[in-house]
Amino acid sequence: MRRSFLPTLLVACSLAVPALAAEPAKPPKAPVKRICVNVKDGSKAVQGTNLVVEPGDTLRDAVAVDGDVIVKKGAVVDNDVAAIRGRVILEAGARVKGDVVSLGGEVRVHSGARVDGSATALGGKLKLDKQEDVGGEKVSFSMEFNGEDLVKQLIGKALDEDQKCHILDDDDDDTDA
Template sequence: MRRPFLPTLLLACSLAVPALAAEPAKKPAKAPAKTICVNVKDGSKAVQGTNLVIEPGEKVKDAVAVDGDVIVKKGAVVDNDVAAIRGRVILEPGAKVKGDVVSIGGEVRVPAGAHVDGDVTALGGKLVVDKKEDVSGEQNSLSLVFNGDDLVKEFVGKALDEDAGKCHILDDEDDDDDKDV
């Protein structure tokens, strides 16, 4: 029985939750400094404001990037799920994901020779799967374009811009030691 994708998606979206309740902020005069956070306590990796690259031979539990891409190189294995919020998920031929792959506000690329045991989903971006048999689960893509703007990308972008510069480090074991940095 496959592990549900919901916990990974909730981890990724938790970075944006405080922004959903706030009033829209004015755009800053200059771009905020990039914030990078990594949590590898349980074998998972999560970053914000940069790309996450899973190198050949590396094995991780979950891979999550906010405002960056997740790139799974040839020979790398992700035991559970891969998620990119306002970024792309790019698998190289020979990469393996044993769970689901999702991108919100970006595209998902699964070239021939890469393999996903679960579902692949692109919300607000393209889904590119070279060979359908390389994805064991469902393939889903949704993009809502109005006047040339993708509404999914706009929604995610506004939610994350409100919380820019703050990174939430989460520990699934105990909510008492979660903190903002």
């Protein structure tokens, strides 16, 4: 059984609360659009755009940074789906055999979709039409202070420190001896 990373994240969030409350508000930065797609072993990852898993597609993993992951009816993800500063949306008839996670956004599982593992929304909401459509744990954690979601802010600050794209293909590291 996999260990949950939720206790560690909760401690990190609670430590960040005083620092977030003390900082003056900064004007919002213009969004930087970067798209990095990597197809490795049947997985897909994007940054700065949405990842749509189309009907009939079968992926190993699906990941979006600064974008949503939308799994359409008839699409299957064999492992996990993750969205960082984005949403995960599973339409009726979609299936994820692993876990579904959104950091800084919501997870939406429509009636008739199936998540075999856990569904987690940190810094957003977990919206399930039917509780039984998720086989594992159902976790939603948000913490608001003065109308601002502190978990979403923490995730955003961590990602804003390094705006470079880091979606890598392991095959790029192979060298011929």
